[in-house]
Amino acid sequence: MLSEFSLIDRYFARRARTNTQRATLGIGDDCALIAPAAGEILAVSTDMLVEGRHFFPDIDPHALGHKALAVNLSDLAAMGAQPLGFTLAFALPKADEDWLAAFSAGLFELADRFDCELIGGDTTAGPLNLCLTVFGSVRQDDALRRDAAHAGDDIWVSGTPGDARAGLGMMRGEWPVREQDAAPLRRALEYPEPRVALGLALRGVARAALDVSDGLAGDLRHILERSHLAATIDVDALPLSPALARLPRDVQLQCALAGGDDYELCFTAAPARRDAVEAAAQQAGVRVTRIGTMTSRTSPQAAPEIAWRDAGGTPLNLTLQGFDHFHAD
Amino acid sequence: MLSEFSLIDRYFARRARTNTQRATLGIGDDCALIAPAAGEILAVSTDMLVEGRHFFPDIDPHALGHKALAVNLSDLAAMGAQPLGFTLAFALPKADEDWLAAFSAGLFELADRFDCELIGGDTTAGPLNLCLTVFGSVRQDDALRRDAAHAGDDIWVSGTPGDARAGLGMMRGEWPVREQDAAPLRRALEYPEPRVALGLALRGVARAALDVSDGLAGDLRHILERSHLAATIDVDALPLSPALARLPRDVQLQCALAGGDDYELCFTAAPARRDAVEAAAQQAGVRVTRIGTMTSRTSPQAAPEIAWRDAGGTPLNLTLQGFDHFHAD
Known part of the structure; x- marks a missing residue:
């Protein structure tokens, strides 16, 4: 078995040194040193992935x-920030070279x-965990914040949300899919595409x-809460992939509105910026x-409600819940 | 059981909002936004702690x-950086309110x-893990890097290294300690004191x-490797706590030189700066x-060796190994 230090060196540190050297000081000291571009500030996010929770053991x-x-x-992407670098901490049950490669x-x-x-980064022995x-x-003024939506804004979504959840359900045996749909749904779950270019293009366009990591309905509520607004969604306007469109309608809606792991962007923009949004896309x-x-709330104390409508404007009664890591989804 | 979001809000997010608000945008958006002080850059470090590896299950x-x-x-502290903020990601087997409080x-x-x-931050269910x-x-020029030592530099250490390892051995039953020594050794293991003020005071003084997280001998080798030097250490000069000094001599040396988890600073400085080092301390x-x-290597290809000496200058033959997370220590 490789020791901790040779393992880092073989699979991570040497590779890191061959990169762009944007960091003033990278792996091998107590801290890395990094600076945002002139006139800009640093956007920071951290995520932890756990086996059995965020991915199957045999992934x-x-x-x-x-x-x-x-x-x-x-x-x-969701902040409109240009990627600079990352740290990687992981716990591994054993130092398996094929796995690490x-x-x-x-x-x-x-x-x-x-x-x-x-x-x-940091490596340690332990149950598989990636952080x-x-x-x-x-630029501070360009950041796409959750609290910046206005009443009357259009609500937009990128890609075809729901495919990752449809792929998860397929792998769990919750629903069968046609043979031709298995590969794209599995790819949506395992190889999500971060919308970095879209986030950058939307600076100064979107508000x-x-x-969407926990489901469109639940994540949109975060914007509603932070912006003190409500929303109306045209369920028939949801963009569905061909694979998802071939599943039953209740599965479509569950996946597109309450499915996690899509990593599409949901954003708002003034109706006057529709052409600019399309150009950015x-x-x-x-x-x-x-x-x-986006709509105003009936009162400041009102819940951040989403009104579901069909294409004809008829209200729909949907009960959906976002993904919560301390409940089953 | 609390849901993920109310859990974060109750124990972490509300508290975070009452703090200094140094971050332009903190918990609750896709990213936090943070900037170093004017003319300075950001120092970044990440550590992962796993139950059974970095702490006992009943800690x-x-x-x-x-x-x-x-x-x-x-x-x-080891970079001479002023703390600004941190992110916290953790996996918990269950949302235990007493534990979280x-x-x-x-x-x-x-x-x-x-x-x-x-x-x-980020929270998820899973085997206990903290990242x-x-x-x-x-300031970029002030950073205390590992590659900045010169031959002829004094080697210094803060505090009394070895106490955390002595406390670990006590709790594992590797050696008995006197009743009066149990509390300070356990405290050294469980409540290490980061030497932030010392690191800041050593800017412009130390090189x-x-x-020292993995043991003085092993960690000093990182400076030797990065600075292309060797070292001579006077083993009799090692500062021992009264508790460690009451343990057998072989345990003292194992703990002080190969024991992890001390988090004291080991640093080098020119002999002309001895008064300045003392003043900083x-x-x-x-x-x-x-x-x-610090000494020159006999050849550029020579290993980063540490020569161990007693107070009289007589060579000692010590075999020590630093802590490696993929081997037993």
């Missing part, structure tokens, strides 16, 4: 390396695509934004869809 | 809250002492520095002791 380690960084890059390959392929440098903290750079190469409107 | 959660942050603040109390007592603000990432501010209220000298 392809290459996919896990991708996903561990992707969920963190997605948080930067595949994990680090998946991790660095994504890191290289977004020019995001590994600047430090990444990611750093980005953003509030977040990434085109620049980023991502589909965006307008699904609703 | 007092107040002590665990202290230690989880202390080991990270110690990394800032005590853990958060221990954590925030230390955070408040060092004006270090909780700016973000903190800490942020400090330092290289690190914190006095300012920080910490004892420092000169224990050796």
Whole structure:
């Protein structure tokens, strides 16, 4: 078995040193030293992934390396921040070289695509656990905050939310899918694509934004809470992938509205900026869809309610709950 | 049982909001936004603590809250960085309110002492695991790096290293201790004191520095490797606590030189700066002791060797190994 230090050196540190050296001082000292771009500040996010909770024990380690960084890059995307670097802390039951080689390959392929440098970390023995903290750079006034939505704003979502949850249900045996749909749904679950380019393109265009990690309905409520608003959503406008559209309607809605792990962006923008939103999406190469409107609350004490409507404006009675790590979903 | 979100709010987020608000945007958005002081850059360190590896399953959660942050603040101290804030990610088997109340109390007592603000985090269900990432501010030229030692530098250590390892051995039943020594040794293990004030006072005085987390001998080798030097250590000069001094000599040396978890600073400084080092220590209220000298290597290819000597200069033959998380220590 490799010792801790040779393990880090073989799979992580040497690779980190060959990168862009954006960090003034990277792996090998007590701290990494890093600075945001001139006139900008640092955006920081941390996520912990646990076996059996965030991924299956038999997950392809290459996919896990991708996903561990992707969920963190997605948080930067949701702030409109440019990725700079990340730290990686992990606990491993044993130092399995094949596993580490595949994990680090998946991790660095994504890191290289977004020019995001590994600047430090920690490894220990223990039940499998991955904790990444990611750093980005953003002008303070450009940050896409959750508390910046206005009443009357359009509500937009990127991509086709629900595919990751549909893939999870498929793997759990909750519902069968057609053979042709299995691969794209599994890919949505294992290789989520962080919408970094879209987040950057939406600076100065969108008002509030977040990434959908716990389900569109639950995550949208975070914007409603922080912006003191309510919302109306046109359920028929939800963009569904062909694979999800072939599942029963109740599964579609459960996946698209309450499914976690999508990492699409949900954001608001003034109706006057519709063309600008579409241009940003085109620049980023991502589909965006307008699904609703931010509304004022009936009273300041009112709950941050979402009114569900069909395409004809008829109210729908949906009961959905976001993903909560201390409850079953 | 509390849900994830109310749990965070009750024990962490509300408390975070009452702090100094150094972060432009803290808990509750996709990212925290943070900036180093004007003209400075950010020092970043991450540490993961796992039950059974870094602490006993029955550890007092107040002590665990202290230690989880202390080991990270110690990394800032070793860079001479001023603490700014930290993120906290943890996996918990269950949301036990008594445990969380005590853990958060221990954590925030230390955070408040060092004006270090909780700016973000993540919680999930899973085997107990704590991952903190800490942020400090330092002028790039002031950072106490591991690669900055010169041949001829004095080698210094703060405090009385070895007490944490002696306390661990006591609790494991490796050696008996006198009744009067049990409390201070246990305290050294459970409530390590990060040497932040000393690290700040040593800026411009010390050359290289690190914190002793894996044992003085092993950690000093990191300075030797990065600075391309060797060292001579006067074993009789090692500062021992009264409790450690009452244990057998072989236990003293094992604990002081190969024991982990001390979080004292080991640093080098030019002999001309001895008065300045003492003044910095006095300012920080910490004892420092000169224990050796940095030396040139016999050849560039030579190993980063430490020559052990007694007070009379006679060579000693010590075989010590630092703590490695993939081997027994």
